[in-house]
Amino acid sequence: MSDEVNIHVEHLTRVEGHGDIFFNAKEGKVENVQWSVVEAPRFFEAMVRGKSYSSLQAITSRICGICSIGHSMSSLKASEAAMGVEISDQTKLLRRLGVHAENMQSHILHVGYLVSPDLFGVGSVFPLATTHKDAVLKIVGLHRLSNFMSDLICGRTIHPMRLTIGGFTMIPTIKELEDLKKRLIAAVEPTKEVAAIVLANADKLPDFKRETEYIALVTGKDYALYEGDIGSTDTDPVPPERYLEMTNEYVVPQSTAKYAKHSRDSFMTGALARFNINYEFLSPLAKEVAGMFGLKPICYNPYMNSVAQIVEFVDAIVDSIAIIDELLDTDMKYIRPKFEVRAGTGVGACEVPRGLLYHEYTINKMGNCVKANCIIPTNQNHGNIQHDFEAIAPTLVGKPEKEIELTLEMLVRAYDPCISCSTHYLNVRFR
Amino acid sequence: MSEEKLKFAFYWAASCGGCEIAVLDIDEKILDVAAAADILFWPVAMDFKYKDVEDMDDGFIDVCFFNGAIRNSEQKEMAHLLRRKSKVLVAFGSCAVTGGIPGLANMSDKKGVFETVYHENATIENPEGIVPEPSSQVSEGELTIPEFFDTVDTLDQTVEVDYYLPGCPPPTDLILTAVTAIIKGELPPKGSVIAPNKSVCDECRFERSEKSITAVKRIYEVEKIEDKCLLEQGIICLGSATRGGCGAVCMDANMPCTGCGGPTPNSLDQGGKMISALASILGLEGEDKMTDEEVDALMDQVVDPLGTLYKYGLPSALIKRKVMK
Ligand code: SF4
Ligand code: SF4
Numbered sequence: 001m002s003d004e005v006n007i008h009v010e011h012l013t014r015v016e017g018h019g020d021i022f023f024n025a026k027e028g029k030v031e032n033v034q035w036s037v038v039e040a041p042r043f044f045e046a047m048v049r050g051k052s053y054s055s056l057q058a059i060t061s062r063i064c065g066i067c068s069i070g071h072s073m074s075s076l077k078a079s080e081a082a083m084g085v086e087i088s089d090q091t092k093l094l095r096r097l098g099v100h101a102e103n104m105q106s107h108i109l110h111v112g113y114l115v116s117p118d119l120f121g122v123g124s125v126f127p128l129a130t131t132h133k134d135a136v137l138k139i140v141g142l143h144r145l146s147n148f149m150s151d152l153i154c155g156r157t158i159h160p161m162r163l164t165i166g167g168f169t170m171i172p173t174i175k176e177l178e179d180l181k182k183r184l185i186a187a188v189e190p191t192k193e194v195a196a197i198v199l200a201n202a203d204k205l206p207d208f209k210r211e212t213e214y215i216a217l218v219t220g221k222d223y224a225l226y227e228g229d230i231g232s233t234d235t236d237p238v239p240p241e242r243y244l245e246m247t248n249e250y251v252v253p254q255s256t257a258k259y260a261k262h263s264r265d266s267f268m269t270g271a272l273a274r275f276n277i278n279y280e281f282l283s284p285l286a287k288e289v290a291g292m293f294g295l296k297p298i299c300y301n302p303y304m305n306s307v308a309q310i311v312e313f314v315d316a317i318v319d320s321i322a323i324i325d326e327l328l329d330t331d332m333k334y335i336r337p338k339f340e341v342r343a344g345t346g347v348g349a350c351e352v353p354r355g356l357l358y359h360e361y362t363i364n365k366m367g368n369c370v371k372a373n374c375i376i377p378t379n380q381n382h383g384n385i386q387h388d389f390e391a392i393a394p395t396l397v398g399k400p401e402k403e404i405e406l407t408l409e410m411l412v413r414a415y416d417p418c419i420s421c422s423t424h425y426l427n428v429r430f431r
Numbered sequence: 432m433s434e435e436k437l438k439f440a441f442y443w444a445a446s447c448g449g450c451e452i453a454v455l456d457i458d459e460k461i462l463d464v465a466a467a468a469d470i471l472f473w474p475v476a477m478d479f480k481y482k483d484v485e486d487m488d489d490g491f492i493d494v495c496f497f498n499g500a501i502r503n504s505e506q507k508e509m510a511h512l513l514r515r516k517s518k519v520l521v522a523f524g525s526c527a528v529t530g531g532i533p534g535l536a537n538m539s540d541k542k543g544v545f546e547t548v549y550h551e552n553a554t555i556e557n558p559e560g561i562v563p564e565p566s567s568q569v570s571e572g573e574l575t576i577p578e579f580f581d582t583v584d585t586l587d588q589t590v591e592v593d594y595y596l597p598g599c600p601p602p603t604d605l606i607l608t609a610v611t612a613i614i615k616g617e618l619p620p621k622g623s624v625i626a627p628n629k630s631v632c633d634e635c636r637f638e639r640s641e642k643s644i645t646a647v648k649r650i651y652e653v654e655k656i657e658d659k660c661l662l663e664q665g666i667i668c669l670g671s672a673t674r675g676g677c678g679a680v681c682m683d684a685n686m687p688c689t690g691c692g693g694p695t696p697n698s699l700d701q702g703g704k705m706i707s708a709l710a711s712i713l714g715l716e717g718e719d720k721m722t723d724e725e726v727d728a729l730m731d732q733v734v735d736p737l738g739t740l741y742k743y744g745l746p747s748a749l750i751k752r753k754v755m756k
Contacts (some may be wrong), residue, residue, distance in 0.1 A: 047535045052734045054649050055742075058689065062532040065449020065600065109455070124473075126465050137459070144458050155684040157456065158449040158600050162684045165651065169685040336655060 005397075007405055021389075021408050025397045033393040035386045035412070045372045053079050053341065053367045057163065060359065063374065065158045066109075069102035069150060070352025071359070072163045073226065074374075078359040079165050081346025085339040090332065091167040093323050096226045098153040098163065099350065100316040100323075103225070105146035105157060106353035107271070107309040110416045111198065112139035115306045118410055119201035135197050138190045142313075145187050149320070152176055166337025174332060181324045184317050188285070191317065195289050195310050202293060205303040206407055210391040212300065212384055213264050214273035215246060217351050223274070223281040223315060225351040231277050233298060234263040240349035243358045247375050259383045260375070266383030269355030270415065271308035272299065286315035302388055305414045309353075341367040354378055354416050378417040385415055437468040437493045437614065441523075442513055444506035445533045445583065446499025450524035453600035454496070457607055467614045468493075484516060492517040494613055496596075500526040500533045500746065501584040514590040519618075521609070521625075525599040527586040529693045529701075530746025532599070534583045535738060537745045585747050595624040599691035599743055602677045626676030628696045631688045635670055635679040639663065643714045647732040650687060661687045662712060667739060671695075672704040691743045700749045702740030709733075 007023040022034040044063050048056055057075045061068040073095060080087065087095075113125045116139075120128060129136045147157045152172050154160030162169050172180070217224040218231030229237035230246050238245060247260045261267065275282075275290070279297040282290070290296070290311045295304055343365040349358050355377025362371040388411055396404045443451055451474060455461060464470075471492060472484070495517035501507050514520055525531040586592050596609055609625045612618050619625070632639055637660040648665040650656075661668040661682065668687035670679070674695050681688050694701040710729060730736045741748045 047532075047538075050538075050735070051738055052649070054651050055735065055738060058742075059532055059535065062447045062449070062599070065447040065452055068447070068449060109452075113455070124470075126470065129462050129465060136462075140459055140461075143455070147456060155686075156680065158453055161681050161686045164686075169650075169656075170683075337651075338654070339651075 005401060005404070007401060007408075021405075021412070023393065023396075023404060023408065025393075028397055030393040030397060033389045033408075035382065035389050044374060048361075048369050048372045051369050053083065053165065053361075053363055053369065056361065056369055056372075057165070058159070058161075060374065061159045063376070066106055067102060067352045067354065067357070068159045069098050069154055069157075069163070070350055070357055071374075072154075072160055073099060074348040074350045074352075074357045074359040075361075076163060076165055077227075077348030077350060078346045078361045079348075079363065081348060082344040082361050082363045083165075083339060083342045083346070084344060085166050085337075087167055087337075088335065090171075090327070090330065090335075092226070093327050094153055094168060094171060095163075097320055097323055098150065098160070099225050099352075100320045101146055101149035101153055102157075103353050104313055104316050105143065105150060106416075107313045108139060108142045108146060108194075110353075111306055111309055111313075112136075112143065112194065114413065114416075116198065116201075118406075118413070119198065119204045121204075132197075135194065138194050141190060142187060142194065145183055148183065149180060152180055164337060166339050167335065168337075171332070171334050174328060177324050177327060177332075181321055184321050184324075187317055188314075191310075191314055192289070195292065195314070198307075198310060199292055202307070205301075205306075206392075206410070207301070208303060208388075208392055208395075208411075209300045210302075210388055212387065213262060213267035214276045214298070215262065215267050215269050215356060215380075216274040216277045217349065217356065218277060221281070223278045223319070225274075227350070230349065230356070232262065232267070233276060240347045240358070243347055243349060243360070243375070247358070247380060249375065249379070260380040261383055266387050267380065268302065268384045268415075269377050269380045270305055271312050271353075272302065272305040273355065274351060275299070275308040275311060282311065282315050283318040285318050286311050289314045302384075302411060303414045305416065309416070341365070345371075352377065355380060378415075381415050381417060385412060385417075438471055438491065439464070439468045440471045440492045440495045440513070440517070441473040442495060442497050442499075442509060443474050444497070444499030444509065444527070444586075445502040446524070446526055447532075449600045450498035450526070453524075453603065454606060456603050457610075460607065464610055464614075484512060487516045489515050490518050494519045494521060496521045496523040497586055498523040498527050500530050501586065501589045502533060502536075507589055510586060510589045519593045519613075520586075520590065521594045521596055522586040522592045523596050524601055525597055525691045525693065525743040528595045528597045528747070529744035530583055530585050531691075531743050534585075534744065534746040535742070536583050538737060583746050588746070593621050594618070595626075595693075597624065597626060597674060597691065597693040598677060602680075604678070605676050624674065624693075624696070626674055626692065629675045630695045631670035631673045631675045631677065631679050631682075631692060634675040634677070635660075635682050635688075637661070637682060639671070641712075643712055645713070647709065647713075649734060656685050662708075667705075667709070667733065669701070669705055669740075671708050672698065672701050689742050690740075693744060693747075701744050702737075702748055705740050706730075 005025045020036045022032060024031045044060055048059055051059060056079055057072050060075045061072050063071050117124050122128060150157040155162035214233045216231055217228035218237050219228040229239050230243060231237040246262050248262060249260050276298045293307045295307050343363060345362040347358060347360045349356060357377055358375045360373045361369050364370050396407060441451060495513050497513060497520060501510060522528045526533055596605060598605065605626055639660045642663050644663060644665045646665055647667055650666050653664060653666060657664060666687050669690035670688040672695060673688055673690045674692040677692060690701055698704045733739055
């Protein structure tokens with residue numbers, strides 16, 4: 001190997017991101033390391049302009065099929081805030097179940113299908129089907145449960161249709177909820193087993209640390225997901241309406257994605273941020289699983305985001321069971337949402353699998369959207385990935401190219417920057 | 432035995448990723464698929480290197496499932512490349528088949544879209560008016576960003592397509608039907624839509640009784656949804672103009688059909704068919720006999736007619752896009 005190392009990792013595919021990794025070192029020193037986002041613009045903000053309030057959720061759901069429930073939630077909350085629509089306690093409980101269902105679906109997909117191949121040193125989940133059939137079947141089973149739950153609460157896993165402004169078009173029956181509860185209880189053991197399998201290979205997760213800011217919703221009384229103020233490890237919480245103070249998006253010429261920053265040069269949002277900020281509100285079982293991995297707040301290792309996702313999966317099961325009990329205790333009944341169309345501006349902030357998602361709409365008195373803004377979690381994290389790169393790069397100089405590449409790729413993957421960017425389909429070029 | 436295994440590939444263009452995930456929703460059966468076919472690449476789940484595809488012989492891939500619409504230069508190039516490398520190309524999901532939700536951008540153009548996203552949004556600090564450039568210099572050389580097109584195209588407006596699998600996303604059952612037919616070598620004639628030759632109404636739990644209505648309403652404006660055909664309650668439901676195969680799941684959730692299955696068999700234009708259906712249920716003469724004023728009056732009742740009648744299919748509709756100024 002010559003003195004000069006040049007690595008260029010090019011992503012080809014995307015959902016919300018399309019990133020290139022550049023790394024070059026000369027005479028033992030890092031000359032440049034760069035995370036460039038070459039996102040194919042999706043431009044939903046322009047597409048919903050002029051559209052009726054009644055179609056905003058269905059359209060913005062298509063921003064991402066993997067977090068379509070989260071986009072639907074943020075969208076409905078923004079429309080409701082804009083038009084002053086109240087929702088019932090029952091609706092809120094059901095929506096919280098929907099949020100859990102999607103987080104579970106996405107987390108198990110990420111940890112089970114995308115991260116574990118790295119830990120086992122294979123290219124995809126398929127070889128694992130023969131070598132670790134039992135584990136794969138458990139993962140598939142948990143994925144199926146998550147989908148079953150999404151279908152039951154939201155109508156469908158991908159692009160839900162039961163979620164609507166003011167509530168639901170249909171709700172599950174008591175019997176269906178009881179059935180779901182049984183299945184959730186039965187999922188606890190397999191979840192622990194999957195966690196144990198990941199733990200057995202967790203030594204592959206690099207031991208790296210960089211102090212940064214973490215941002216997540218907070219309520220001060222629970223592990224906030226569906227609603228809350230915007231909290232930070234650096235500053236006091238602010239209400240969702242002031243989200244622009246937290247995101248400060250800016251445009252850079254070499255990228256179509258917008259970047260974000262708050263009190264430092266960059267921040268992180270997502271499972272690890274939520275874990276760091278809301279640890280105290282996790283269930284004992286979730287804390288126990290975190291303990292298995294030695295994960296404690298504040299953890300500054302971004303590679304541990306995948307572990308935080310496992311912890312959240314466990315917590316989602318426990319909290320969902322509690323929500324179902326609460327629903328069953330009340331007299332569940334279906335009430336059709338009723339509201340007046342009003343002009344106004346509103347923000348919907350919701351924690352989705354990859355972090356904080358904001359939608360903001362201005363609706364006119366005809367009920368048409370005249371202005372929209374959506375800030376997805378993946379974009380908020382880009383700046384932080386770059387700074388992690390800069391911090392880790394010097395420790396990689398002199399290592400074999402394959403190892404440098406894998407370490408950088410795994411870092412991007414840990415952020416779970418929407419499935420596309422999860423880099424199992426990288427084009428690697430050494431020049 | 433292993434050399435007889437089929438070679439599958441999945442790819443996404445202007446897509447939300449939902450179609451890719453929909454494939455995973457066949458759960459354990461995905462392992463059966465993996466036993467019958469080698470999956471060469473699949474953005475959502477496995478490695479993929481552009482160069483590897485380029486190096487393949489033409490026709491090397493047996494079946495490529497392509498989801499997403501065509502909206503920029505890179506997607507167009509990939510469509511051509513994958514067409515060459517694949518024996519069978521399947522347009523997978525509404526975006527690839529009829530343009531899908533990204534196709535709604537055909538109501539604007541590149542300039543309008545860039546204005547909104549990079550300049551007008553309150554949230555962005557962009558005093559120099561930076562917009563993404565197709566190429567920019569970084570120290571390693573040139574970094575290129577795909578060029579963004581004015582008009583969103585479907586896959587078959589870009590390359591020849593062998594089969595169509597509509598839906599947003601395609602229903603799990605149809606995915607299984609298609610994959611099983613491929614594995615067994617029992618595919619229908621080329622050009623077929625892999626979905627039943629019937630409309631969503633045929634699969635709907637409600638019975639249509641051809642009753643007439645007096646006005647069109649939005650679902651939100653109806654106080655109580657009754658257990659009967661939504662169209663007969665005045666709610667615009669595209670079921671009669673839309674191909675089935677979905678099991679009418681939206682109506683099961685008390686929501687009207689919004690048309691993701693694309694036009695019904697033998698119908699050229701989904702929106703056109705819906706206009707006729709609306710005219711007839713409103714007791715009008717039928718679109719061909721109606722005067723322009725009558726059609727306009729009817730359309731006035733429909734909120735956002737283009738977005739409603741062609742929600743998933745503007746690029747493949749007879750009008751294709753709003754006239755560019
Ligand atoms: S057809 Fe629907 S699910 Fe598939 S990529 Fe397009 S928007 Fe997503
Ligand atoms: S119009 Fe809609 S509600 Fe009525 S039968 Fe057809 S699909 Fe069902």
